[in-house]
Amino acid sequence: MSWREILDLLIGTFQTTGLGFMTWKVIVMWCIGLFFLYLAIVKEFEPNLLVPIGFGIFLVNFPNTPLFGFTEEGHPQLLQFFYKYGIIWELLPCLIFLGLGALTDFGPLIANPKMLLIGAGAQLGVFVTFTGMILLGFSIKEAASVGIIGGADGPTTIYLTARLAPHLLSANTLAAYSYMSMVPLIQPPVMRLLTTKEERLIRMKPTLRHVSQTEKIFFPLICGGIVALLVPAVMPLMGMFMFGNLIRESGVVPRLSKTIGGPMMDVVTVLLGVSIGASMQAEVFLTPKPLTVFGLGLLDFMVCTAGGIFTVKIMNLFIKEKINPIIGISGVSAIPMSPRVAQVWGQKYDKKNYLLMHAMGACLGGSIGSPAAAGMLLAMFN
Amino acid sequence: MKRLGLCLAFTLTIFTLLALAVSISMASQEQAKEAVQTATKTEGELSQKAKKTIGPVDSSTVIPKGPQWLGAPIMPDGTKIKEEPGRLITEYNLPYDKVLTWYKEALQKYPDARYRDWEEEMYIEDQGVSKWHSIAIHKTGGPKTQVVIKKDNWSWIMATLFIRFTGVFVVLLVLWVALNIAIFIMRKSIKEKKTKPAPA
Numbered sequence: 001m002s003w004r005e006i007l008d009l010l011i012g013t014f015q016t017t018g019l020g021f022m023t024w025k026v027i028v029m030w031c032i033g034l035f036f037l038y039l040a041i042v043k044e045f046e047p048n049l050l051v052p053i054g055f056g057i058f059l060v061n062f063p064n065t066p067l068f069g070f071t072e073e074g075h076p077q078l079l080q081f082f083y084k085y086g087i088i089w090e091l092l093p094c095l096i097f098l099g100l101g102a103l104t105d106f107g108p109l110i111a112n113p114k115m116l117l118i119g120a121g122a123q124l125g126v127f128v129t130f131t132g133m134i135l136l137g138f139s140i141k142e143a144a145s146v147g148i149i150g151g152a153d154g155p156t157t158i159y160l161t162a163r164l165a166p167h168l169l170s171a172n173t174l175a176a177y178s179y180m181s182m183v184p185l186i187q188p189p190v191m192r193l194l195t196t197k198e199e200r201l202i203r204m205k206p207t208l209r210h211v212s213q214t215e216k217i218f219f220p221l222i223c224g225g226i227v228a229l230l231v232p233a234v235m236p237l238m239g240m241f242m243f244g245n246l247i248r249e250s251g252v253v254p255r256l257s258k259t260i261g262g263p264m265m266d267v268v269t270v271l272l273g274v275s276i277g278a279s280m281q282a283e284v285f286l287t288p289k290p291l292t293v294f295g296l297g298l299l300d301f302m303v304c305t306a307g308g309i310f311t312v313k314i315m316n317l318f319i320k321e322k323i324n325p326i327i328g329i330s331g332v333s334a335i336p337m338s339p340r341v342a343q344v345w346g347q348k349y350d351k352k353n354y355l356l357m358h359a360m361g362a363c364l365g366g367s368i369g370s371p372a373a374a375g376m377l378l379a380m381f382n
Numbered sequence: 383m384k385r386l387g388l389c390l391a392f393t394l395t396i397f398t399l400l401a402l403a404v405s406i407s408m409a410s411q412e413q414a415k416e417a418v419q420t421a422t423k424t425e426g427e428l429s430q431k432a433k434k435t436i437g438p439v440d441s442s443t444v445i446p447k448g449p450q451w452l453g454a455p456i457m458p459d460g461t462k463i464k465e466e467p468g469r470l471i472t473e474y475n476l477p478y479d480k481v482l483t484w485y486k487e488a489l490q491k492y493p494d495a496r497y498r499d500w501e502e503e504m505y506i507e508d509q510g511v512s513k514w515h516s517i518a519i520h521k522t523g524g525p526k527t528q529v530v531i532k533k534d535n536w537s538w539i540m541a542t543l544f545i546r547f548t549g550v551f552v553v554l555l556v557l558w559v560a561l562n563i564a565i566f567i568m569r570k571s572i573k574e575k576k577t578k579p580a581p582a
Contacts, residue, residue: 113561120554127547134539139438139494139511165438215568222560230553365554372553376546381496381509 021063025282032285033057033277036178045181048266049154049273053177056277068278079278082271087169087279090162092272093155094240099265100155100367101244102257104335106219108361111208114315115327115358119365121311122331123373125150125303129296130377136292141165144377146293149176150300151370152183152332158276159237160374164381170279171290175297177276183337186298187329188345190305195325197349199313202324206354208361216249223368231375238371304332308362323358330359333366441512444491454514454531455488457481463528470531478504481519481527508534 014020036054040047060068060079067079076084086092109115126147133143141164148160149172157176161169179186224242228235248257284290308331316322326346330338339359346355442453449456451470460472474481482504489495494510506517515538518530 110561110565113558113565116554116558116561117551120551123547123550127543131539131543137511140509141494142438212568212572214572215565218564218568219561222564223557226557226560227553230556231549368557369550369554372550373546375553376549380542380546 016064018063018065023282025286026061026063028286029061029280029282030058032280033059033061036277039178039181046177048269049177050181052270052273053174053277056274057280058277059274060278060280061282068281079275083275083279086271086275087158087162088166090159090236092268092275093158093162094236095264095268096155096272097237098240098244099260099268101220101241101246102248102261103265104241104245104248104364104367106216106245106364107211108208108357109364110211110215110219112358112361114319115361116365116368117315118308118311118328118331118362119333119367119369120331120372121314122304122308122328122362122366123151123369124307124310125300125305126370126373126377128303129300132296132299136296138289138292139165141381142168142289144380145172146296147300148172148370148374148377149179149293149297150304150332151366151373152176152180152301152304152334152338153367153370154180156234156237156370156374158272159234160377163378167284168290168293170276170285171293172297173276174280175294178294179297179301180334180337183332183334184341186301187305187338187341190302191309191326191329191345194306194309199325200346200349201353202322203350203353204324204327204355204358208357213249213251217246220246220249227368227372227375231372231379233378234371234375237374238368241367241371301332305329308332308366324353324355327355327359327362330362331366331369333363333370335363335367336360338366339363438494438510439492441489441492441495441508441510441514445488451531452513452533454508454512454517455485456531457484457488457529460529468533468535472529472531474527474529475525476527477525478519478521478523478527481529485517485519485529 033054033056036050036057039045040050040054056079059065066077068083069077069080071077128147129150130143130147133146134140138146145157145161145165145168148157151157154173154176157172158169161172165172220242224239227238227242231238244260247253247260305328309325309328311331312323312325312328316325324346326342330342332338339356339362342359343354343356346353440453441455442450445453445455448458456470456472457474460474463471463473465471485506486497489506492510492512494508494512496507496509498505498507501521503521504519506519508514508516513534515532515534516530518532520528520530522528
């Protein structure tokens with residue numbers, strides 16, 4: 001073997017490594033990935049999602065890794081496979097909704113159905129951001145997909161973005177889940193700014209009425225039926241949500257309920273998180289559009305929070321039994337973080353005020369409101 | 383937890399230093415590497431990357447060469463009836479079908495054009511990033527056809543914003559009413575069942 005051959009072999013081997021293809025963008029993406037891992041592991045913000053997302057970002061941003069491309073035969077590589085069939089084909093968001101349905105107790109909403117209106121009011125940010133995005137030169141479809149971030153509903157954001165603006169998928173999803181995990185930081189300042197001390201002291205009943213099993217069984221049928229009639233575009237999400245809930249509430253298939261809400265949900269969450277993280281490749285993510293999305297997503301989330309508070313204030317003008325406007329912050333569908341924040345802040349002003357169950361009702365209203373808003377936006381393009 | 387944070391920071395620093403060192407040493411060979419990288423990429427990989435980076439396009443970049451108004455194609459040989467900052471009206475000595483065929487061909491490569499076949503006109507709406515909002519081709523039924531091109535306008539944006547936000551309220555209001563009725567019926571029937579005396 002000649003020296004030239006040996007040198008050639010060494011260069012060839014070196015070129016198969018990622019070392020030769022390092023760029024500053026790749027390093028920035030590692031930092032972003034590690035930051036999300038830090039948030040998840042150290043700060044414990046949405047760890048179930050941020051661990052796979054953070055690791056996905058970290059993993060896929062190593063040059064020459066055969067993870068998110070295609071093989072020479074044109075077959076998708078591992079993470080590309082998850083991404084294509086799970087996200088682009090909209091399978092994972094719908095399965096997440098199925099699992100969520102199996103985990104959700106709609107009791108607080110059935111006991112106090114007027115909380116649905118708070119969920120509707122909290123969609124204000126979705127539409128305000130939609131306008132802002134158009135003003136910034138984004139297309140209508142992009143504006144719609146970014147607007148939905150404010151609803152704090154990850155699967156709905158993925159579902160809508162995959163349909164309308166797939167090139168913004170990674171930025172939108174990451175923004176949605178990041179802001180969901182930052183609820184305790186984002187919502188309280190908005191709440192303090194928009195409410196007076198007297199309003200925050202409004203005391204609410206500590207418990208809600210008992211909801212019978214029959215009511216709980218009928219809820220997914222009624223809700224599913226109405227949404228199917230009025231906004232059929234979101235039925236893949238809402239249908240699965242209500243199906244999961246019916247499985248739970250029917251009480252006759254406990255094994256299914258346990259599997260859907262447990263192991264299946266865990267598997268889907270891992271696949272969803274790692275696929276989203278993997279889609280954040282440096283050359284796609286580090287461009288002005290995704291960064292604008294990230295900035296506007298925060299504003300969107302704040303306006304949605306404000307929308308919930310304003311709705312409570314308007315409702316208080318007409319109802320006898322006043323609602324504490326802190327509950328308004330739970331109109332976004334960040335379960336259970338947002339109701340928990342409402343409870344903590346409510347007790348900061350009055351230790352005997354128990355807002356948790358009321359806030360849960362508003363939050364469940366939001367979990368129906370944000371797919372409804374997505375349906376309204378989808379209707380524009382059907 | 384603090385230790386874990388330190389570990390992460392340490393890992394990050396090591397990777398960053400390593401990457402920077404390698405980047406600097408490899409800078410001179412960048413061109414050659416780029417060629418190798420492109421050669422090793424499969425067609426599928428390249429097309430996937432292209433797909434991911436492509437966002438909406440301006441219609442002016444994809445329509446055939448010729449006269450345009452705010453990026454919207456203008457069919458030649460027409461008479462300009464009116465031109466305002468917000469709209470352009472042109473008339474053609476051609477039947478509706480022929481004008482429509484021309485516009486369909488002109489916008490063939492523009493993915494964000496949406497067609498609405500209304501009774502009195504064919505309404506082509508832009509859902510992309512172009513500066514025009516719509517092209518309306520009037521169905522006169524005669525030998526002359528009028529085409530109105532409108533600029534993007536705030537009235538549409540605000541109206542859609544209002545209608546759709548109200549729409550969310552309507553959906554949840556209907557659900558609220560339906561829930562109230564269903565709950566009322568269920569609670570009443572449950573109470574009645576409870577109060578019904580057992581048969582002797």
